[in-house]
Amino acid sequence: MAPDNHTREIAARLKGLRDALDISIEDLAARTGYGVDEARSYEEGETDIPVSYLFEVAKTCNVDLTALLTGDEAHLKSYSLVRAGQGLSVERRKAYHYKSLAYRFFRNSMEPFIVTVPYADDAERSFNSHPGEEFIYMLEGKLEIVLDDDVLIMEPHDCLYFDSKTPHALRALDGKDAMFLDVII
Template identity: 55%
Template sequence: METGQAYVEIAPRLLGLREAVGLSVDELAAKIGVRPETVNLYEEGETEIPVSYLKDVANACGVDITSLISGHEAHLHDYTLVRKGQGLSVARRADYDYLHLASRFTNKRMEPFLVTVPPKDENELVWNEHGGQEFIYILKGRLEIWLDQRRHELEPGDSIYFDSKIPHALRGLDEAEAVFLDVIS
């Protein structure tokens, strides 16, 4: 699936799920702590949808995030084994490459991703904030992470754990991409 198409395919799943569980736009917005305009925006399929938003909707509606991303239900209960490079590709953002590393496991308490972030100029940073907490462990390259106004550089073997409500932005350094394990709760 091309990067630009993912949110177009996910949007009707969001709308269908909300309607299936009998929630109005206002009710879902209140449940997950966003404005009703945000719910409408993502259900229209005209903009990228943050993975944190998908996670919040899935939790509020009692489904696994996998069903929103792929359209298929997770089905493994004891464990899931994902071979190198075989995670579920989550082509939801033009600037990051995500592989979901536990998409087939049901009732997850965290969402693990292998993320690749390209280098970019500081003025091209994309800021995010969402509920929950996040753990990043650097595998390859150097990563710059901004947590509000604090800048940190991480190298392979470094990690950072933070409250995801803090506005944050990422970029690869040294004109190279950074690859890391990202676990969102």
């Protein structure tokens, strides 16, 4: 599948930021814990760019994640209220739908999202891993999460905290979408 315009715009912001800070792709990859080939592919806009990578780049380069996602800086410093259903839609993984809940907060130290995993009876597992830690709190539906070789089933009000470097894959079960709060640190 060809990259969408949003992915290409983010890719251009990634490369522009790195150029402006005069950081080599090798140095940025080392600082973020990603491989050079991965970082290069994200800057070329030819592959999905995981939110976790954008979060690491934002921390490493001391910029807001919102700036990388939208091209605009966040401005709120004491609090940010996001009304129900009003988070910033982030198209990062084709299989999941993300809504950023702290996109207006300046220099936040964690990234909370509402994530919806659409049910698909033929859903393939797509593994992801990234630096950091992750917290999932189930809101709706039933979710299968695979961590390495462990298969966990989560239902509403279940919680999971894990090292995001552990390869993980998600899929909704029982014919319904699964929705959860996801906090990445």
